[in-house]
Amino acid sequence: MERSPLTDNPRLVVISNRVAVPKARGAAGAQGGLAGALHAALKDREGLWFGWSGEESESGRTGNIDTQTNDGVTTATIDLSQRDIEEYYNGYANSTLWPLFHDRLDLAKFERETAKGYERVNERFAELAAPLIEDDDVVWVHDYHLIPLGERLRSRGLKNRIGFFLHIPWPATRLFVSLPYHERLVRTMLHYDLVGFQTREWLDSFLHYCRTELGAQVDEENGSVTLDGRTTLARAYPIGIDWDHFSKLGETGEARNAQQRMMASTRRRISMIGVDRLDYSKGIPERIDGIGRFFDREPERIRDLVFVQIAPPSREDVQSYQEIRETLEQKCGQINGARSEVDMVPIRYVNRGYSHEELFGFFRASKIGLVTPLRDGMNLVAKEYVAAQDPEDPGVLILSSFAGAALQLQDAVLVNPHSPDDIAHAIRKALDMPLDERKARYEKMVASVRDDNVQAWTADFLRDLG
Numbered sequence: 001m002e003r004s005p006l007t008d009n010p011r012l013v014v015i016s017n018r019v020a021v022p023k024a025r026g027a028a029g030a031q032g033g034l035a036g037a038l039h040a041a042l043k044d045r046e047g048l049w050f051g052w053s054g055e056e057s058e059s060g061r062t063g064n065i066d067t068q069t070n071d072g073v074t075t076a077t078i079d080l081s082q083r084d085i086e087e088y089y090n091g092y093a094n095s096t097l098w099p100l101f102h103d104r105l106d107l108a109k110f111e112r113e114t115a116k117g118y119e120r121v122n123e124r125f126a127e128l129a130a131p132l133i134e135d136d137d138v139v140w141v142h143d144y145h146l147i148p149l150g151e152r153l154r155s156r157g158l159k160n161r162i163g164f165f166l167h168i169p170w171p172a173t174r175l176f177v178s179l180p181y182h183e184r185l186v187r188t189m190l191h192y193d194l195v196g197f198q199t200r201e202w203l204d205s206f207l208h209y210c211r212t213e214l215g216a217q218v219d220e221e222n223g224s225v226t227l228d229g230r231t232t233l234a235r236a237y238p239i240g241i242d243w244d245h246f247s248k249l250g251e252t253g254e255a256r257n258a259q260q261r262m263m264a265s266t267r268r269r270i271s272m273i274g275v276d277r278l279d280y281s282k283g284i285p286e287r288i289d290g291i292g293r294f295f296d297r298e299p300e301r302i303r304d305l306v307f308v309q310i311a312p313p314s315r316e317d318v319q320s321y322q323e324i325r326e327t328l329e330q331k332c333g334q335i336n337g338a339r340s341e342v343d344m345v346p347i348r349y350v351n352r353g354y355s356h357e358e359l360f361g362f363f364r365a366s367k368i369g370l371v372t373p374l375r376d377g378m379n380l381v382a383k384e385y386v387a388a389q390d391p392e393d394p395g396v397l398i399l400s401s402f403a404g405a406a407l408q409l410q411d412a413v414l415v416n417p418h419s420p421d422d423i424a425h426a427i428r429k430a431l432d433m434p435l436d437e438r439k440a441r442y443e444k445m446v447a448s449v450r451d452d453n454v455q456a457w458t459a460d461f462l463r464d465l466g
């Protein structure tokens with residue numbers, strides 16, 4: 001493949017589970033910030049993005065690579081067999097690692113077969129991606145689906161700079177050691193040149209594990225781990241949004257229409273919004289309990305408020321995701337049954353996704369943004385909510401202290417997402433907050449959202465990798 005003529009930088013090869021190709025199921029959009037973030041990084045370096053198409057392969061076609069160039073980015077995607085999807089994606093990635101890394105040991109399943117499937121698919125990724133990688137390329141692997149991939153690529157002789165970024169939290173050592181063969185998994189990470197985490201907290205947990213469980217030599221100051229004569233840098237790089245792109249969405253007709261639709265339908269009531277993939281880590285049922293507590297405490301204010309929860313379904317073949325959907329439907333139904341009037345429903349629960357333009361409009365029309373995950377690597381919805389506000393009349397962000405974003409957005413109203421009382425109190429505080437205070441908080445938050453953006457994140461990571 002030809003070297004990028006646009007820049008002196010080496011070509012960037014990104015490898016992740018999802019790839020934002022127009023035809024890929026679950027590509028860039030409301031599903032998560034990763035897709036949008038990577039697209040921006042690759043565009044600058046005429047890069048290559050390798051990963052799963054999101055499709056199940058017809059039998060016998062598992063080795064095909066579908067290559068396309070769109071908008072300056074080349075994508076190379078592969079289909080996976082039904083068994084691979086079941087064991088690697090639904091199984092080990094989303095029924096073992098995801099719950100464990102989000103402190104939900106109660107939901108984590110430890111099955112030898114899915115662990116083997118995870119290793120098999122990582123090997124498959126290495127086998128198919130390695131021939132596409134040239135000597136000077138910088139390789140950047142993403143997220144918990146592909147932790148061992150760097151080591152698999154090395155075993156095929158790759159000497160390139162290879163980095164890894166974890167988009168989700170890294171659990172405390174005491175929890176992490178519940179994972180069978182945890183040592184084996186972490187040892188593979190030490191084949192990367194650089195390992196990145198969203199926050200200092202997850203980085204510290206990782207370093208603690210390496211020191212106490214692997215007996216590695218850890219330099220906390222410099223952020224490095226040395227084991228068996230090899231040194232890996234380990235540092236925190238908080239991801240941001242594509243500020244230039246996102247903030248311009250407000251000028252589109254789609255965003256304006258969405259804002260108008262929301263305002264017209266809520267009329268004199270203040271709208272409060274939540275936008276999350278339907279995932280138990282997002283704390284949506286707990287949020288509904290907090291809203292219910294607010295209504296119990298201040299029944300006279302029910303007519304002042306409407307809560308809109310947008311929750312596109314996610315990972316629907318995994319049992320814990322089917323359960324969270326049922327729980328949420330019940331909770332919303334209970335509150336609406338008890339609190340609605342013929343002309344007023346307090347909670348609108350919408351089980352579908354919207355475009356980024358529409359979300360911009362909904363955020364702008366909402367005077368309160370509720371982002372209350374129980375545990376979250378970063379949470380870009382919190383940053384998008386801030387970016388969509390009117391500087392002259394900004395809304396209030398209520399944010400979980402347990403989201404990575406809370407470290408940067410200290411001027412949000414921070415809450416313990418497990419406590420309905422805390423959430424109820426925060427809603428009252430947000431409703432009563434004077435304009436001056438809203439503006440002061442917004443100005444500090446928006447400066448961080450604007451400056452610590454996805455371009456800065458990419459530049460920081462690639463500088464340390466390169």
Ligand code: F6P
Pocket residue numbers: 018026031032033034035143167168314315
């Ligand atoms: O942020 C974690 C993450 O897994 C991303 O990698 C992904 O874009 C998002 O959540 C959505 O999840 P999935 O790819 O399973 O639909």
